[in-house]
Amino acid sequence: MSSLLAFLLLQQDQPFIKRFEPTLVHFLMLSFLLFVVGVAGVLSRRNIIIIFMSIELILNAVNLNLVAFSRYFQINQEVLRAKGLVIDSLMGPVFTIFIIVVAAAEAAVGLGIVIAMFRNRETVAIDEIDMLKW
């Protein structure tokens, strides 16, 4: 236990390039996997509530992408400025907040629609909800 603590304390003194081992590519791959799982959920499940959850998963993958890119831009600020690129690295978190807000609004309205639909049709299976199809 104490050796683990000493290890952690030693890590604190390391420069950033040594400590931050998962690079942007790792976060992009994780985001891609989450996005694909979300799309698979939207396409394969028939319970509309689970489809909503998969959409939340897709939005979360996008959020992870935004935050990872913004961290990446912040770390490489000097290098990017030397190349003539001035990027506001706080854009990622701000847009993430907006996405979370929109997700909350979407969940509220969507679940309201689900409740209204269930009251009329007694089902949440999307292949039985075909009133607009003729």
Added chain:
Amino acid sequence: MEKALFIIFAVVSVAAALNILLQRNPLYSALSLVGTLIALSALYVMLRAQFIAAIQIVVYAGAIMVLFVFVIMLLNAPKEAPYIEKHKALRFLAIPFAGLLIAEAFYVIRLVKPIQMPASDDSAQAVGTTLSVGTKLFTDYLLPFEVTSVLILMAIVGAMVLARRGED
């Protein structure tokens, strides 16, 4: 150390995400989604976006998922066959297309060249502290912020109208 933590949380988040699809009971899917969200918030902390991590747990895992669980329990829908199988022939096409998609994505991600990371002090200006995000939100992004409040108002009214029982 960070790499080990990243791998742990990444595996947890993807496994929980897959569990959403594999569970037949929607309530278990909702719990899996909460697991994914918490693992992702740990990753946000790793990216020095502490405020986003807190918001992720408070708003997503706290508020939105409670709404989901509430609706699931309210409807009490019967369990049904989980997958749509209308076109069985498409299943044989699906595997090569999925492999193609994965190969393409990994090829594109490989193209991202790692820029040299300078060894700078990172504690001074984190990406997502409450101070920096709040300052940004109330100066440069004030108009989108206010528009967002109108959006929330519309969502509240819309949800109330939709979920209300008709009087007639």
